[in-house]
Amino acid sequence: MQRIPVEDYAARIRELFASVRNRPQEFVPIALAADRVTAAEVRSPLDLPIFRNSQMDGFAVHAADVAVVPVVLPVRGEVAAGAVDPHALQLGTAVAIMTGAPVPAGADAVVPIEDTRAAGGGVEILRTRASGEYVRAAGSDLSAGSLLLPPGLRLASRHLAALAAANLSEVAVRARVRVAVISTGNELVEPGGPLGHGRLPDANGIALASAATAAGAEVVAVELTGDDPARLAAVLERTISGGAELVVTSGGISMGAHEPVRQLLEPLGAAVGTVDMQPGGPQAHGTYRNVPIVCFPGNPVSSQLSFALFLAPLLRETAGLTAVTRTALPLSAPLTSSPGRRQFLRGRRTADGGVETVAGPGSHLVAALAAADVLIDVPADVTALPVGATVDTVEL
Amino acid sequence: MQRIPVEDYAARIRELFASVRNRPQEFVPIALAADRVTAAEVRSPLDLPIFRNSQMDGFAVHAADVAVVPVVLPVRGEVAAGAVDPHALQLGTAVAIMTGAPVPAGADAVVPIEDTRAAGGGVEILRTRASGEYVRAAGSDLSAGSLLLPPGLRLASRHLAALAAANLSEVAVRARVRVAVISTGNELVEPGGPLGHGRLPDANGIALASAATAAGAEVVAVELTGDDPARLAAVLERTISGGAELVVTSGGISMGAHEPVRQLLEPLGAAVGTVDMQPGGPQAHGTYRNVPIVCFPGNPVSSQLSFALFLAPLLRETAGLTAVTRTALPLSAPLTSSPGRRQFLRGRRTADGGVETVAGPGSHLVAALAAADVLIDVPADVTALPVGATVDTVEL
Numbered sequence: 001m002q003r004i005p006v007e008d009y010a011a012r013i014r015e016l017f018a019s020v021r022n023r024p025q026e027f028v029p030i031a032l033a034a035d036r037v038t039a040a041e042v043r044s045p046l047d048l049p050i051f052r053n054s055q056m057d058g059f060a061v062h063a064a065d066v067a068v069v070p071v072v073l074p075v076r077g078e079v080a081a082g083a084v085d086p087h088a089l090q091l092g093t094a095v096a097i098m099t100g101a102p103v104p105a106g107a108d109a110v111v112p113i114e115d116t117r118a119a120g121g122g123v124e125i126l127r128t129r130a131s132g133e134y135v136r137a138a139g140s141d142l143s144a145g146s147l148l149l150p151p152g153l154r155l156a157s158r159h160l161a162a163l164a165a166a167n168l169s170e171v172a173v174r175a176r177v178r179v180a181v182i183s184t185g186n187e188l189v190e191p192g193g194p195l196g197h198g199r200l201p202d203a204n205g206i207a208l209a210s211a212a213t214a215a216g217a218e219v220v221a222v223e224l225t226g227d228d229p230a231r232l233a234a235v236l237e238r239t240i241s242g243g244a245e246l247v248v249t250s251g252g253i254s255m256g257a258h259e260p261v262r263q264l265l266e267p268l269g270a271a272v273g274t275v276d277m278q279p280g281g282p283q284a285h286g287t288y289r290n291v292p293i294v295c296f297p298g299n300p301v302s303s304q305l306s307f308a309l310f311l312a313p314l315l316r317e318t319a320g321l322t323a324v325t326r327t328a329l330p331l332s333a334p335l336t337s338s339p340g341r342r343q344f345l346r347g348r349r350t351a352d353g354g355v356e357t358v359a360g361p362g363s364h365l366v367a368a369l370a371a372a373d374v375l376i377d378v379p380a381d382v383t384a385l386p387v388g389a390t391v392d393t394v395e396l
Numbered sequence: 397m398q399r400i401p402v403e404d405y406a407a408r409i410r411e412l413f414a415s416v417r418n419r420p421q422e423f424v425p426i427a428l429a430a431d432r433v434t435a436a437e438v439r440s441p442l443d444l445p446i447f448r449n450s451q452m453d454g455f456a457v458h459a460a461d462v463a464v465v466p467v468v469l470p471v472r473g474e475v476a477a478g479a480v481d482p483h484a485l486q487l488g489t490a491v492a493i494m495t496g497a498p499v500p501a502g503a504d505a506v507v508p509i510e511d512t513r514a515a516g517g518g519v520e521i522l523r524t525r526a527s528g529e530y531v532r533a534a535g536s537d538l539s540a541g542s543l544l545l546p547p548g549l550r551l552a553s554r555h556l557a558a559l560a561a562a563n564l565s566e567v568a569v570r571a572r573v574r575v576a577v578i579s580t581g582n583e584l585v586e587p588g589g590p591l592g593h594g595r596l597p598d599a600n601g602i603a604l605a606s607a608a609t610a611a612g613a614e615v616v617a618v619e620l621t622g623d624d625p626a627r628l629a630a631v632l633e634r635t636i637s638g639g640a641e642l643v644v645t646s647g648g649i650s651m652g653a654h655e656p657v658r659q660l661l662e663p664l665g666a667a668v669g670t671v672d673m674q675p676g677g678p679q680a681h682g683t684y685r686n687v688p689i690v691c692f693p694g695n696p697v698s699s700q701l702s703f704a705l706f707l708a709p710l711l712r713e714t715a716g717l718t719a720v721t722r723t724a725l726p727l728s729a730p731l732t733s734s735p736g737r738r739q740f741l742r743g744r745r746t747a748d749g750g751v752e753t754v755a756g757p758g759s760h761l762v763a764a765l766a767a768a769d770v771l772i773d774v775p776a777d778v779t780a781l782p783v784g785a786t787v788d789t790v791e792l
Contacts, residue, residue, distance in 0.1 A: 031602060080654055084594050100583065100694065164598065168588065169587045169588025186476070191564060198482075206556045214552065214553060255453060258477075300557050370544070
């Protein structure tokens, strides 16, 4: 693989990604469906409201009986919310009714309690009400078979409430791609423990796993495999047998003596080469047991930028999430850039609506990346830009 | 409680909410910290990079030895990433070194491999490099004790990566308020089952639980308690003993015969009354065993609007999330509004940057609420507004 432009490499990864064996959708309980994206339109199986019910506490009546007021009607019983099959209303009578309770057959209006007054064994109706008043017709919100939720909708509480109201306890959502994250490198140890000489806490595992989750994927494994290609192979076998549909690795793809990813995958046909970008130039990709494997460099800044540029857009698209935002912004401070390679400088938005760089271009600046909120995309032939120049930024 | 303005009621709920016994922070593993908000600033316990290391694959040298090139230096060993305590460099020699590997004492520059050529048992250096070139100094990203992450930061993958790189496996985040959600009403059943006559699937449980989660709370219970005050009391005892710090109920606060929330809590001092808003007028609040309890009406649209107006802002503030957005928008279509009460109409943003209403004002329009993305706040004395009129909207 020659040194290739970022867009060409992104296209190659897109092609590889097309072979991910992800299911088109899965059904999840509504209690677990928040922030998932509908895979298909949802039609209501029922009228909403499900049955004709009262909008007020008051009295269900035959509207014709209250056409002239005041009038006293005998009260024949009460209908509470949840009442089972209330008796039909007899003409010339009223039935006490609660908000939400089913309106009895024969009744076609509800007189709110504040327009009435107790009168012996009956109720005095003080205000006339037309047929339909304070009665919520079945299907007046939505009729059975109508569209309840469109496809591609990111589910928030009000959507889940509508599903529940239609008596749906599950919903078909875009399936998450099952991703395994593997960090290589003998120098890496789990964060939080004692660090021996030359040892480094692994930042790639958490970085790539949480970025994949944020992009709508399901992370099924986060592993450290050192520098031994055989150990890497064993972890690939296990995670792929366990259902991983995409593997993301970091490290082990350079020209050195200890490059387990390259050593294992290049003989299997993986492409290893350099993309015209800094940080993140060295890149590789291939398949293992027909599962796509995307291999980023080991430096945590390089791996994070690589993920943002090559995998986040594809995973977000699959999950039905909004695309990664690219915005042209004016520089709030001048910028210098190394010649010869396209640079993705770390930047942050400024109070004046512009953007400025955060620290230098180095691929080891993990803390500086944490202080950034955008990447500034600087073409290879640009070495300096003045205040006010427009730059292309990628949202982090 | 008289009928009171929305803002006054919100202030009462804020006062009640101040007594929530929430812990100021909790420590969570970084793998579970995505989208949580830092409770305090985080300072790096270590220099970043932790040790001086090579930026390139190449040869570590004493810069003075390569001041005049070409020059051949004998190669004395190799330092890989993860190497333990490499030997110090002897003057006049070179050490092969990998990217990220510790630079041996005595070396002060790295010559990239592409600027060298094998020469017998040594290496021919073709290009001079100054002291410090291609060497990443310890602390050059961040020095030990410096600010790694500010307080109030919503954690994304790049922040978690920085924590890991500093060997931190846990982070102090704002604690979530533990919320119990209780739906009352004999008519309600769990969604998804068979519906008897007059029975309704409960939409309030999922609506309020998922809205609370989205507002940064931790939902510890979602319960159906019917119309029996004793059953409600038993569930309150259990959830509060189990750690609930805030209880949210729906239903059971009207003037009818079956009002379990009112029947249980009013004798214990709960305030029950009406807020000047539609939907959602009937409201109550109090405490149970010193735990705040906020009681919304039973209609799912009313309860959802009540949550959005009275609890979402407080929970989001506690969690450190961004405030609920209020935006003035122009109407894209005329609207009419019932007089006498402040209306929160369901609206949606239009392609022209304005807003229009979705369906009618009814509090039973669950599907219409699902199709909305904002509430349109219409004052009590307004009955009609033309296209182009500016309205106040609340983001859903």
